[in-house]
Amino acid sequence: MENKTSKTDSRRDFLRKLTSGGAVAASGMALYSLTSCKNKSEDKATLLTTDGKLVQVSDSEIQALEERSVSPAEARQGIPGKKFVMVVDLGKCKNAKKCIEACDKHHNLTPDRPYIKVLKMQDNEKSSPYWMPKKCFQCDNPPCVKVCPVGATYKRTDGIVLIDNERCIGCRFCMAACPYSARVFNWGTPPDEDADITYSPETSVPSEVGTVGKCDFCPDMLRMNKLPHCVTSCPNGVIYFGDEIDDTVSNGEQTVRLSSLLKDKAGYRYMEELGTEPRVYYLPPVDRLFPFENDSDNFEGT
């Protein structure tokens, strides 16, 4: 545990040195402290800073930057000036489950506790069934956050609801409170309880026994201006993701105006009447790309 913390600290220090405040390499202090790390590692890379200087950076530090993990305290803030939003076009989904695979892989999930589920839905007997990919709705009025006794789950300024699994006491009240069954629980020791990865609520890895988990909208990808894994892995462009303030969403291939997409295609939110104000919209399953095919068993895990 102590080991874990010190590791986080050194990475955070490094990030502060290299990226924060624009000071980067311009400050001699920063350069000095960088070079002072020399003895720690053998292989070095030469990097060009924003103001045109060349600096030597050790490989381990570059790796740390790529994995950049935000600490539990920092993760509470949210990415400034953003309001993330997702739109799922039900007319395009054929239950390919690629989003689930990508999500499971990225979050080290076992098949019995996926963050994403693709549900077979049928609104009434006469209408045809359709597939509904369901993840955390990142509600603006989140029932889970209200009932958490320790503030382990929280709402950020960018609209994302995250979990700090270092604080979670495992009471599962948030799971009971969520009307969409979006949360999963680590009943036993998850396979990835790996000491080598620094935990961050933004990556949700590693999972920890006796704590809750759920779809996090991949804030680690968002910080790098990339789309969440479920969006990019979908072969049919079902999922659009973007920023409500910018009024744009993208499925990786096509970028559209959020407001006109919702207007033109009559976007709706699942169970609007609950008043939870989800940040995930659905477009009705019309003009289908694929006929509905029911594979008997929707669960492929063990």
Add this chain to the structure above:
Amino acid sequence: MTNNHDLLKDLAPRKFGLRGKLWSGLLILVTAAGVIAYIDQLIQGQVVTNMRDYALWGIYISNFVFFVATSFVGSVTVAVLRLTRNKWRTPLVRIAEIISLASIIMAGITIILDMARPDRLLNLFTHARLQSPITWDVIIIPTYIALSFLLLYFPLLPDLALLKKYFNTKNSFLSKWYGRLSLNWTGSKMQKALQEKSIRIIAILIIPVGILLQTIDAWLFSTTYRIGWDSTNMGAYFISGAFVAGLGALITVVCIVRKVRKLEKYITLYHLDKLGKFLVLACLTYLYFNINEYLIPIFTATVEEETHLNELVYGEYSFLFWFSQLVGLILPIFILIFKAGRKPGPMFIAGFMVVIGSWWKRYIIVTPTLLHPFLPIEGVPESWQTYFPSLHEWLITGATLAMALLIITFLIRYLPAVPIQRTAEEMELYRTEKELEP
């Protein structure tokens, strides 16, 4: 004076007989098995339970609700009957106070057993958030434990002083402890006035606190968007259910103690008769709320609600549902409403039925709701669609029940089950009244 000596002899604590020893031994064994199971749960995680992502709460929670409900008996019989000056409570209050204290202590322990990370218990204080009903529980349960303890302890003081004298020659060790615990009770006027005042304050306090405790317990459920929980009926429903569970437990224990300790002279048929009627009143009140909860929604039930209700009435849970309604509520009413039913034998059976029914009733409140979420249960293993407790859960839950019984058994072993001083006073009063009659 000789009379008083007989009274002391009858009511003073007595050593366990063979039955008492066997009973305690059995309870200790069951507790030990549960402790072992719990240690295993700590090592492996709650994967040893049959709870999963949909049935995310199980018998730990329903057992917790049962303990909370049973602890209500202290507020009802002791405090309410005291404030309404119902004299018949005298030989029953001590047992009620003991049950109340044992139940609320076990409720506190049981809720920790359900936490998947008990090592982070302190987070509940260091990161407490006031809007969570769990935080309300964290506040109210210790408060109720403290009040229940005081409500047991303060009225005990004169009895402890008496026992100190009584055991002076028989058992000096016990005598010394009774003396210490009696806080130098001499029975002076000032002490009596202080004691009387303190008991009155606690008795008044424990009523709102008891009602709050039951209501907060109900709010744990009604603050969620869940069919079967999200109901404004919940608070009052839980209070009346606690009224039933508590009195059922009281009747069961009273009948046993009366028989084992041969207290027929003190806990008379008159007292049992009153207690039986009191339970009928409780059951009728609870029945009223059950009708509100299960029958009236038929008129406006949404599809989800209808699925839930059908599951209870005809479906997978119909046996347990009807068991808790019939055995835990309707039949006891039928037994106890007749004078013949309020005799020790049938009353014990009725009380026991109420306790068992009440326990399963909590199961029926917790489990079926969780297995009927708004969205279909898909993409998870088939077994996650149902729930029945695992061996670990049964062992641990069995241990909590055994521990509650153990606390009750030992308190009755070392404390006078019927208040001595008060009984003596009342007998004195009764005698003088008789003498004054022309």
